[in-house]
Amino acid sequence: MIYKRVTLLRGKEESLGRFHPWVFSGAIARLDEGIVEGDLVSVFSSRGDLLGNGHYQIGSIAVRMLTFDDQAIDTAFYAARLTNAYRLREALGLVRDDNNAFRLVHGEGDFLPGLIVDIYAGTAVMQAHSPGMHYARHEIAQALTQLPDGLVRNVYYKSETTLPYMAHLDPVNDYIVGRYDTDVAMENGLKFHVDWLKGQKTGFFVDQRENRSLLEHYAAGRRVLNMFCYTGGFSFYAMRGGAALVHSVDSSAKAIKLTDDNVELNFPGDTRHKAVAEDAFKYLDNMESGAYDLIILDPPAFAKHKSALRNALMGYRKLNAKAIDKLPAGGLLFTFSCSQAVNKEQFRLAVFSAAAQCRRRVRILHQLTQPADHPINIYHPEGEYLKGLVLYVE
Numbered sequence: 001m002i003y004k005r006v007t008l009l010r011g012k013e014e015s016l017g018r019f020h021p022w023v024f025s026g027a028i029a030r031l032d033e034g035i036v037e038g039d040l041v042s043v044f045s046s047r048g049d050l051l052g053n054g055h056y057q058i059g060s061i062a063v064r065m066l067t068f069d070d071q072a073i074d075t076a077f078y079a080a081r082l083t084n085a086y087r088l089r090e091a092l093g094l095v096r097d098d099n100n101a102f103r104l105v106h107g108e109g110d111f112l113p114g115l116i117v118d119i120y121a122g123t124a125v126m127q128a129h130s131p132g133m134h135y136a137r138h139e140i141a142q143a144l145t146q147l148p149d150g151l152v153r154n155v156y157y158k159s160e161t162t163l164p165y166m167a168h169l170d171p172v173n174d175y176i177v178g179r180y181d182t183d184v185a186m187e188n189g190l191k192f193h194v195d196w197l198k199g200q201k202t203g204f205f206v207d208q209r210e211n212r213s214l215l216e217h218y219a220a221g222r223r224v225l226n227m228f229c230y231t232g233g234f235s236f237y238a239m240r241g242g243a244a245l246v247h248s249v250d251s252s253a254k255a256i257k258l259t260d261d262n263v264e265l266n267f268p269g270d271t272r273h274k275a276v277a278e279d280a281f282k283y284l285d286n287m288e289s290g291a292y293d294l295i296i297l298d299p300p301a302f303a304k305h306k307s308a309l310r311n312a313l314m315g316y317r318k319l320n321a322k323a324i325d326k327l328p329a330g331g332l333l334f335t336f337s338c339s340q341a342v343n344k345e346q347f348r349l350a351v352f353s354a355a356a357q358c359r360r361r362v363r364i365l366h367q368l369t370q371p372a373d374h375p376i377n378i379y380h381p382e383g384e385y386l387k388g389l390v391l392y393v394e
């Protein structure tokens with residue numbers, strides 16, 4: 001199928017030849033008349049060769065490629081891509097009775113740029129990051145309900161804050177298939193209330209699943225501080241792993257309430273856990289040295305854009321120094337960065353500076369990343385965003 005044409009400047013077809021899924025606006029020579037934001041377009045080289053089909057939008061990323069041939073982007077296309085995504089999660093062993101929370105579609109990583117879908121116990125929370133995906137939302141939602149094993153009963157569309165504001169799409173967060181039934185999802189046998197209505201992102205951070213499991217392995221007998229706890233994910237793995245005590249801290253009172261609710265779901269009445277609403281930097285400054293022998297730092301993205309990089313790195317250094325400083329000999333630090341603009345080396349350097357500043361002996365035990373349900377399209381290295389280190393501090 002050939003849609004309206006986007007023709008590239010000479011020499012600008014190379015990255016598409018290497019299957020990179022973005023066309024930048026600076027690479028475009030001509031647009032067919034009448035192309036509007038969100039349209040399906042066919043991209044051609046200056047020589048007139050078809051390079052593939054994608055969604056057009058106004059901005060620095062002008063086309064997000066969906067195919068590298070002339071395949072039509074229709075219901076059958078979405079159904080095939082979603083089935084492919086589902087088969088991968090099945091192969092990863094994520095679809096189980098005791099695990100019904102996972103990412104089904106990770107944008108470019110699932111060859112669906114502009115689309116995120118997380119699954120929580122039969123509800124798919126769907127986020128469009130491009131006008132094209134917004135227009136396709138009903139088609140996609142229908143295809144979701146047709147996935148095997150009745151995976152999706154309800155589809156909640158949540159794109160009020162993810163679509164380009166200037167596109168004037170006025171998306172409304174609401175169910176577009178089914179309706180609310182349960183908000184309790186399960187991750188590796190632990191239960192979580194997932195608040196997709198008011199919570200951050202799609203309501204839960206499924207990307208820390210494997211890192212939480214690793215933490216469980218180290219938790220026995222330790223006094224654990226889960227800093228930036230949000231809904232308490234790491235805390236419950238620590239408790240199941242036999243932690244002596246677990247304190248969860250977040251500046252958001254709502255997050256603390258959710259964490260307390262989740263304690264009641266999993267460990268009712270367990271007095272090892274306490275949740276505190278406070279600023280991380282303040283809490284770390286005021287806490288006693290040696291109060292915890294395992295600290296988790298999982299802050300929000302400090303750099304949303306490249307321009308904020310310097311400040312972000314300084315922020316990571318400061319935060320990590322405060323934690324390293326307070327750890328006793330033999331303490332463990334699980335430290336993360338989810339800023340896409342900060343790469344692995346930069347993050348590691350920031351943490352290295354923090355360790356040096358504290359003049360402690362520090363070894364890296366693990367280098368962590370995002371889990372396999374957040375796959376990185378090999379042609380799109382920008383898809384890598386989550387970085388973590390487990391440090392042994394003496």
Ligand code: SAH
Nearest residue numbers: 205228229230233250251252279280298300
């Ligand atoms: N670790 C969590 C995800 C963390 S998201 C999980 O596994 O689910 C980042 C969290 O940091 C958010 O809940 C946000 O409310 C909190 N936060 C942001 N700034 C903060 C600050 N200065 N002090 C404490 N918490 C903060």
